[in-house]
Amino acid sequence: MPIGTTITQHILNQQRENPEATGAFTHLLYELIVAAKVISKEVNKAGLADILGATGDINVQNEKVQKLDIFANRVIIERMQHIGQLCCMGSEEVADLIDIPEKYPKGNYILLFDPLDGSSNIDVNISIGTIFGIYKKNCKETDISFLLNEALQPGYEQVAAGYFIYGSSTIMVYTTGNGVHGFTLYPSVGEFLLSHENIRIPESGKIYSVNESNYQYWDDNTKALIDHFKTKNKKTGKSYTARYVGSLVADFHRNLLKGGIFMYPADNKDPKKTTGKLRLMVEANPLAMVVKQAGGYASNGTGPILDMQPQELHQRIPLYIGSKEDVLMAERFLKGERE
Ligand code: AFP
Numbered sequence: 119m120p121i122g123t124t125i126t127q128h129i130l131n132q133q134r135e136n137p138e139a140t141g142a143f144t145h146l147l148y149e150l151i152v153a154a155k156v157i158s159k160e161v162n163k164a165g166l167a168d169i170l171g172a173t174g175d176i177n178v179q180n181e182k183v184q185k186l187d188i189f190a191n192r193v194i195i196e197r198m199q200h201i202g203q204l205c206c207m208g209s210e211e212v213a214d215l216i217d218i219p220e221k222y223p224k225g226n227y228i229l230l231f232d233p234l235d236g237s238s239n240i241d242v243n244i245s246i247g248t249i250f251g252i253y254k255k256n257c258k259e260t261d262i263s264f265l266l267n268e269a270l271q272p273g274y275e276q277v278a279a280g281y282f283i284y285g286s287s288t289i290m291v292y293t294t295g296n297g298v299h300g301f302t303l304y305p306s307v308g309e310f311l312l313s314h315e316n317i318r319i320p321e322s323g324k325i326y327s328v329n330e331s332n333y334q335y336w337d338d339n340t341k342a343l344i345d346h347f348k349t350k351n352k353k354t355g356k357s358y359t360a361r362y363v364g365s366l367v368a369d370f371h372r373n374l375l376k377g378g379i380f381m382y383p384a385d386n387k388d389p390k391k392t393t394g395k396l397r398l399m400v401e402a403n404p405l406a407m408v409v410k411q412a413g414g415y416a417s418n419g420t421g422p423i424l425d426m427q428p429q430e431l432h433q434r435i436p437l438y439i440g441s442k443e444d445v446l447m448a449e450r451f452l453k454g455e456r457e
Pocket residue numbers: 181234235236237238239329364365366367369395396
């Protein structure tokens with residue numbers, strides 16, 4: 119497809135390849151893109167307007183809510199609830215599944231999203247993003263009280279996933295199971311144009327990304343893994359470099375293009391829950407689908423993220439994601455093996 123193809127053309131072309139497609143899914147993605155354009159515009163002027171800084175509220179993850187989080191969350195919900203393609207939504211900012219108001223028709227898709235990931239970076243001009251995963255409902259029920267099980271599908275059931283990164287430019291990266299494609303927003307045209315066709319992550323990389331201040335809270339295998347990344351490999355002469363900005367979308371996107379591994383291991387900071395920090399449904403699963411489609415791998419340390427049977431909407435898990443060889447090596451270390 120020629121560079122410069124709009125995202126809408128791209129989605130339509132993919133729709134044409136599927137004879138059973140009704141256009142519902144295309145409509146859904148189109149509206150999500152409009153929401154992201156609105157968020158992007160607001161993020162770009164965050165330093166100018168009175169939308170910076172925390173509101174003082176705490177979200178369901180016990181974190182301080184920034185004003186832009188609320189704005190992004192509201193834009194997505196309000197934009198997506200009326201289109202008639204969704205039966206419910208799940209957001210990182212909302213404790214329960216989000217119902218579609220009665221006045222709007224319901225559809226068969228489920229949208230799970232993190233409206234503004236990396237929000238503690240808003241006020242320091244570091245890239246932040248919106249992450250999304252889309253599932254199809256399998257049952258006939260439309261009542262919200264029956265839909266939690268439908269939302270808690272393993273990641274391999276996603277029909278599409280991706281993210282928008284609001285950085286030096288706004289980029290959308292998405293997959294519908296047919297490769298990973300990146301589009302850059304041209305503000306003067308108001309369109310996302312194809313800029314990264316069929317992204318492939320290198321088999322192994324040179325970058326490791328982890329918050330090493332957690333070292334004291336890791337188990338010995340995790341410590342050994344991180345020590346390994348810091349040590350020059352005697353056989354290959356290879357050494358890694360560290361990059362970590364604390365915004366998953368930004369760290370992931372860099373490693374996707376350049377090769378490497380992002381890790382948020384389980385830690386024992388809170389001895390009652392040694393689960394890791396990141397959320398399975400709105401962070402790990404969508405990026406796991408993207409990385410798999412790009413030739414990489416996402417693991418919880420023992421097996422594929424995409425195979426995990428979710429237990430709850432806001433479930434947290436350990437995450438190892440990026441170049442396949444690096445993530446497989448991480449799994450070996452976590453089993454106690456050493457290189
Ligand atoms: P915020 O949205 O609260 O900034 O959290 C960002 C995030 O969920 C993810 O984007 C980062 O990779 C990770 O947390 C950073 O966590 P640490 O600050 O503990 O390193």
